[in-house]
Amino acid sequence: MTTEAPPTTDAPTTRAAAPPHLSPRAKLVLFVLCAAQFMVALDFSVLNVALPVLGRDLGMSHSALQWAVTAFALPSGGFLLLFGRIGDLYGRRRLFVSGLVLFGAASLLATFAWDPASFLAGRALQGLGAAAIVPTGMSLLTTTFPEGPQRDRALGISGTLMSLGFTVGMVLGGVLTDTLGWRSTMGLLALCALVVLPLALSLLTESRTAERPRLDVPGAVTVTGGLLALIYALSTAAERGSFGGVDVPVALVAGAGLLIAFVMVESRTAEPLVSLSMLRRRTVAWGNLGGLVTFSMMSTVVFVLTLYLQDVLDLSAFQTGLVFGVQGLASAVAGAYVPRIVGRFGARRTLVGSLLGQGVFVAALLGLGTGGWSVWLATGAVSLASMCHLGAIISYGLTVTSGVADAEQGLATGLLTSTQQVGLTVGIPLLGVLATTGSDLLSGTRVVLALDAAIVLVVGVLVAVGLRERGARPQSPDGLT
Incomplete structure (x- = not known):
């Protein structure tokens, strides 16, 4: 890579002077980028509750249904870094728009799939489109909005919508499947791409590195x-x-x-493709560790609570969706305030505090039992944990991308989004299976939640130490240090 790495961000950084309020055009650009991220987040969860119906319709066995999820996760996670760098070199807008076209076409293929092979092909192409949309969309966001209040606000809105997309997908997937059938879940994604594409073509400007090194x-x-x-x-x-x-x-x-x-x-x-000097930066290394843990551990909480609410408390799928709907509303509230918290205390302190808060509220779920009051405990604790989770999402994104030159934003956001994808994938197989392998689901759930909370709390302390200011300089609440 010919672009020289920017100086370390250990010292207080002067943030770019930019008005805190967004212009009308900037708001439209932010809407386009966030809508694309929301669409991809929706795809992670909207199909989950439809899988049994889908399997019967297409003649897929229970063992084959795993590929409905895996076929999307493989390319969407595997190609993130590569596509982020291609966007840096050959045009982020170009790759972002291409990803939207591919995602929309793949969603149509999945909607009208006539057999398992055609459906899985659509899912794989959706994942490939998502791998182009997510890193280029994030790098367009960080290069469009300069460091300071504008980027804080933009990342806050983006993080909120990403969290909401996952939660809304769980609720909306059940409603659509019951009323219009499983194909409507894929049709919804095609419609989202159709809405975002013309706006992206008219509003986004091209962005790439000045030099063109070899891939x-x-x-x-x-x-x-x-x-x-x-x-x-x-x-x-x-x-x-x-x-x-x-x-x-x-x-x-x-x-x-x-x-x-x-x-x-x-x-x-x-x-x-990846500058090792970037990976050695404390903000990149420790920030991504915090992001990996907050995503993986929160996805595990959602997984085990879904089983607990339905199989232990006998809630219906709709009632379970309402619990997670409250969680989504709590995340939306947090999204409105986290940028202000970052502006007051800095991204690093906010990341540490959010991780510790997430761990504490997950630990509160250890009080779950078989009584009706457990519904209220589950709803309150998971909502508060999700508010802290969203704080960690926003602040880790700011921590990782702050101080990175525009020429390397695709790389930085590729690392960031790869962390998200791996985090969403790794938690459930590492911990979630413990809830279902024993004979007592309630005891298994408590074991998983205890380990989950302990991991988040330990990593929160490690991140605090790793991001601690070197020397005796006072910490400045500038969003970085």
Whole structure:
């Protein structure tokens, strides 16, 4: 990479002077970018409750239904870094728009699928489109809105809508499946792409690096292959409820080997896909660790609570959706205030406080039992944990991307979104299976929640130490330090 890495962000950084309020055009640009992120987040969850109906309609066995999720997760996570860098070099708007076209066309294919193969092909192409949309959309956001109040607000809105997209998808998927059938869930995604595409073409301007270094093909092959193998192994283990079989351990070993090879390739390449100096930055390393943990552990909480509410408390799917609907509203409220908290205390302090808060409120769920009052405890605690979770999402995004030159924003946001994807994938197979492998679901749920809370709290302390200011300089509430 020919672009020189910006100076370390250990010292207080002067933020770009920009008006705190967004112009009407800037609001429209933000709407387009956030709507695309919301659409992708919606895709993560809208199909989940429709899977049994979908399987009967297309003749897919229970074991084959895992591929409805895995077929999307593999390309969407595996190609994020590569597509983020391609956007840097050849045009972020161009790749963003191409991703929207592919996502919309793939959603139509999945909507009108006539057999399992055509449906899974549509899901895989959706994932490939998402891999182009997410990193380029985030890098367009961070290059459009300068560091300071504007970027804080933009990332706050983006994080809120991403969290809402996942929650709304769980509720909306059930409603659509019951009223219009499972195909309507895929049709909704096609409609979203159709709405966003013309706005993107008319509002977004092209953005790319000034120089055009060669694409690091060996690095792209090893990191993409490693992520594909890792996500396959974890997604498959989550669906099966165990790490048994031959393919999962082989994929884990292959993924680890390819990622080790990737690090070796990057250390010897003149124009690497990922600058190792960026990975050595404290803000990038510790910020991404915080993001990985907040995503993986919160997805695990949602998974085990869904089982607990329906199988222990005998709530219906609709009532369970209402619980998570309250959670979504709480996240929306948090999204309105987190940027102000960041402006007052800084992104690093907000990240640490949010992780610790998430851990504390997840620990409160250990009081769940079999009585009706447990519904209220579950609703309140998961909503408060989600507010802290959203604070961690926003502040870790600011921590990771602050101080990064525009030429490397695609790389930084590619790392950021890869962390999100792996986080959403890794938590359930690592912890969630503990809730279902025993004979007592309530006891298993408590074990998972205890481990979940402990991991978040420990990592929160580690991030606090890792991001601690060096020397005796006072900490400045500038959103960075």
